[in-house]
Amino acid sequence: MAIDVATGIARILKQEGVDWVSTFPVCRVNNALGREGVPMLMMRDDRYAVAVADAFSRITGGTRIGVCTFQGGVNAAGMQYAYAGLAQAYEDGSPVLCITDGVPIGSSGNSQFDFASSMKTVSKWFGYLDKPERVPEFMRRAFTMLRSGRPGPVILAIPHATATYDETADPYRPVKGWKTAPDPADVRAAVPMLLQAKNPLIYAGEGVIYAGASEELRALAELLNAPVITTLKAKGAFPESHPLFVGVRGDQVARYFDKSDVILAVGSSLSPGRFSHRIPDAVKKTVIHCTVDELHVNKIYPTAHAVIGDARLCLAALRKEVSDRTSGTGRSASNLAAEVKAAREEGLARYRQVMGSDEKPINPYRVYGDLMKVIDLRNSFVTHESGNTRDQLSTVFDTLIPRGFLGWGNVSTLGFSLAAAIAAKKAFPNRTSVAVTGEAGLGYMLGNLEVLLREKLGVTVLHISNGGFAGYGPGFWGPGHDPFTHSVMGPEDVDMSKVLGALGLHSERVSEPADIVPALQRALAVNASGRPAYIEFVCCQYPVYGQWVGRSAE
Ligand SMILES: Cc1ncc(C[n+]2csc(CCOP(=O)(O)OP(=O)(O)O)c2C)c(N)n1
Ligand SMILES: [Mg+2]
Numbered sequence: 001m002a003i004d005v006a007t008g009i010a011r012i013l014k015q016e017g018v019d020w021v022s023t024f025p026v027c028r029v030n031n032a033l034g035r036e037g038v039p040m041l042m043m044r045d046d047r048y049a050v051a052v053a054d055a056f057s058r059i060t061g062g063t064r065i066g067v068c069t070f071q072g073g074v075n076a077a078g079m080q081y082a083y084a085g086l087a088q089a090y091e092d093g094s095p096v097l098c099i100t101d102g103v104p105i106g107s108s109g110n111s112q113f114d115f116a117s118s119m120k121t122v123s124k125w126f127g128y129l130d131k132p133e134r135v136p137e138f139m140r141r142a143f144t145m146l147r148s149g150r151p152g153p154v155i156l157a158i159p160h161a162t163a164t165y166d167e168t169a170d171p172y173r174p175v176k177g178w179k180t181a182p183d184p185a186d187v188r189a190a191v192p193m194l195l196q197a198k199n200p201l202i203y204a205g206e207g208v209i210y211a212g213a214s215e216e217l218r219a220l221a222e223l224l225n226a227p228v229i230t231t232l233k234a235k236g237a238f239p240e241s242h243p244l245f246v247g248v249r250g251d252q253v254a255r256y257f258d259k260s261d262v263i264l265a266v267g268s269s270l271s272p273g274r275f276s277h278r279i280p281d282a283v284k285k286t287v288i289h290c291t292v293d294e295l296h297v298n299k300i301y302p303t304a305h306a307v308i309g310d311a312r313l314c315l316a317a318l319r320k321e322v323s324d325r326t327s328g329t330g331r332s333a334s335n336l337a338a339e340v341k342a343a344r345e346e347g348l349a350r351y352r353q354v355m356g357s358d359e360k361p362i363n364p365y366r367v368y369g370d371l372m373k374v375i376d377l378r379n380s381f382v383t384h385e386s387g388n389t390r391d392q393l394s395t396v397f398d399t400l401i402p403r404g405f406l407g408w409g410n411v412s413t414l415g416f417s418l419a420a421a422i423a424a425k426k427a428f429p430n431r432t433s434v435a436v437t438g439e440a441g442l443g444y445m446l447g448n449l450e451v452l453l454r455e456k457l458g459v460t461v462l463h464i465s466n467g468g469f470a471g472y473g474p475g476f477w478g479p480g481h482d483p484f485t486h487s488v489m490g491p492e493d494v495d496m497s498k499v500l501g502a503l504g505l506h507s508e509r510v511s512e513p514a515d516i517v518p519a520l521q522r523a524l525a526v527n528a529s530g531r532p533a534y535i536e537f538v539c540c541q542y543p544v545y546g547q548w549v550g551r552s553a554e
Pocket of ligand 1: 389437438442464466470
């Protein structure tokens with residue numbers, strides 16, 4: 001049975017359980033998606049088309065693959081704009097599938113910008129479909145890469161979407177994805193170090209979420225009696241109400257990093273960046289690195305032992321070994337849990353205080369504190385923006401379930417929060433979905449807010465409106481910091497709630513601290529009937545939050 005390439009791809013996506021595809025036109029595969037009944041979530045620019053699909057893969061921990069299409073080929077305008085989204089997905093290791101038109105044979109080399117080589121720098125695999133009958137082969141390979149090993153984007157370029165092939169010649173069967181289990185010898189070598197440690201510490205990365213390993217992490221932490229720190233992207237991998245949870249950042253995190261003698265890093269590449277910790281005095285500590293990617297071993301710090309494999313299988317193997325060696329009793333550590341809990345409370349005290357603040361303009365922490373009171377923390381999704389909302393929320397937001405909060409951004413690209421909130425609504429329609437942004441993030445997302453209305457997505461955008469880029473204020477990064485690029489029009493100059501109200505969102509502007517809770521409740525109520533909401537909180541600038549350990553001054 002002869003079918004065209006685009007139809008073949010659309011049918012395979014359906015076989016792979018893909019329910020919708022995000023897009024910004026034009027891409028030839030879209031015609032087949034429409035004909036084959038695959039709904040398209042049309043964003044208002046190409047970067048957001050990528051970002052929504054990327055966020056969907058992240059939020060579902062890779063159990064459901066986000067797919068997007070955008071313009072490529074000889075007029076790769078869409079691809080040039082989508083590049084920002086691709087770079088972000090690649091940087092953060094998100095298993096998103098991107099489909100675009102390829103440059104047809106006979107037209108290569110005509111433009112200045114080299115499509116293929118640029119795509120290769122931001123993908124786990126860039127596939128150029130040079131023959132129509134290779135559709136099943138390429139799709140199999142794509143989904144194998146998307147579901148196995150270290151996650152990352154896959155890009156397929158389709159130069160001739162209307163070329164035909166025989167669909168029955170190589171019938172497509174969905175790909176399951178494979179996990180690797182650790183070498184038992186490595187597990188046996190690692191466990192004595194953990195048991196003999198004076199102050200072991202678990203540093204958990206996003207690999208724990210992709211592996212669905214939160215339960216195993218909790219069980220091992222309890223058995224080892226070890227405090228747990230998570231990375232920004234893994235926030236929520238460990239229940240933050242647990243007495244062994246130290247935090248993501250802040251004074252108590254620094255204290256436990258300093259104090260540790262053995263660090264079990266799991267599901268993290270251990271790459272110190274702008275929004276992660278640098279392990280202090282790492283050469284004097286014993287680092288046990290549990291990772292799916294052996295090329296991350298000895299990347300930055302000397303690795304004493306590596307346990308290579310899927311985080312869930314590694315944690316399960318370590319737990320069994322610890323249990324066997326201790327007759328099930330684990331490592332005793334007297335009142336460690338109470339100590340950790342007290343240290344966390346102490347570290348958070350200054351923020352908890354401002355969470356109850358009545359000051360005007362409103363302190364942003366008051367908004368976060370009230371948000372935590374209003375939403376069901378076990379049935380909600382909240383995400384931050386680049387800027388103070390990231391730094392503040394990742395310091396204080398209580399995340400009780402995996403992906404109850406999405407931390408993102410090894411480098412953090414403004415505007416991603418809206419894409420994440422949309423993806424969360426698609427992944428979990430019954431969960432409250434909230435994006436918290438400053439004015440910079442809002443500027444990026446403005447054009448895409450129409451999507452919420454058109455698609456009836458009950459998402460709430462909370463704007464910490466403080467008239468400037470609070471992290472870029474005069475002197476914030478010490479003497480010599482450039483204060484010239486800080487101020488924008490603020491709440492005295494423009495009422496953004498009117499702007500977004502005119503667009504059709506339920507919108508409010510809140511200046512009184514006492515009005516925060518009722519305004520949030522009204523927003524969530526309209527969300528329940530599929531109407532998006534926007535609340536502008538007239539806030540002060542308050543660039544105060546927990547620090548990353550060992551980050552050099554810039
Ligand atoms: C695409 C992109 N360009 C530049 C930056 C650098 N950047 C990070 S935060 C920020 C300003 C944030 O200000 P605002 O949104 O007002 O938040 P506030 O910190 O005031 O709450 C900028 C320019 C970035 N993160 N992403
Ligand atoms: Mg601001």
